[in-house]
Amino acid sequence: MADDMRPNMFPSLRYKDAHGAISWLERAFGFTRQAVYPGPDGKVGHAELKFGSGAIMLGSLGQPDPANPWPTATHGVYVYVPDADAHYARAKAAGAEIVRELADTPYGSREYSARDVEGNLWSFGTYYPQPSR
Numbered sequence: 362m363a364d365d366m367r368p369n370m371f372p373s374l375r376y377k378d379a380h381g382a383i384s385w386l387e388r389a390f391g392f393t394r395q396a397v398y399p400g401p402d403g404k405v406g407h408a409e410l411k412f413g414s415g416a417i418m419l420g421s422l423g424q425p426d427p428a429n430p431w432p433t434a435t436h437g438v439y440v441y442v443p444d445a446d447a448h449y450a451r452a453k454a455a456g457a458e459i460v461r462e463l464a465d466t467p468y469g470s471r472e473y474s475a476r477d478v479e480g481n482l483w484s485f486g487t488y489y490p491q492p493s494r
Contacts, residue, residue, distance in 0.1 A: 369441040372417045379405035379421040409490045437482035441489045445471040
C-alpha cells in the first residue's frame, strides 16, 4: 500500500521489443529490473523497472482490443488509488471518457482506464508495485 512518502503515479510504456527495451534502459539509463512477467508468444506481459525511489511500468505492444486500449497504447500513466470504486464514480460523474470499465483483474487489482481532455490514457487502480527486494 502506498503512503505519502512513496510515489503513486507510474509512467507506463509499451514497446515493439520490450525485452530489448528493458536491457537498453538498464544499460543506458541505469534502471534496475524489479519484475518481468511473461506474456503471450514470449512477449513481456508486464515489467517494472526502478530508478531511485521512482519506477516505470512497461510491456510489449499487443493486438487491438475494443474493451481495453492498453495493448496498443505506447504510453500512459498508472495511478495507485486506495478506493478504485470511489475514484471511478468521481471520474464518471465528471464526464471522463471511460475506455476500460472498472473491474477486478487476474493480478489482484481493481481498476479502470479513462482518457483525459486531450485523449491521453490513464489507469487508476489498487495495484501497487512491490518495494525493491
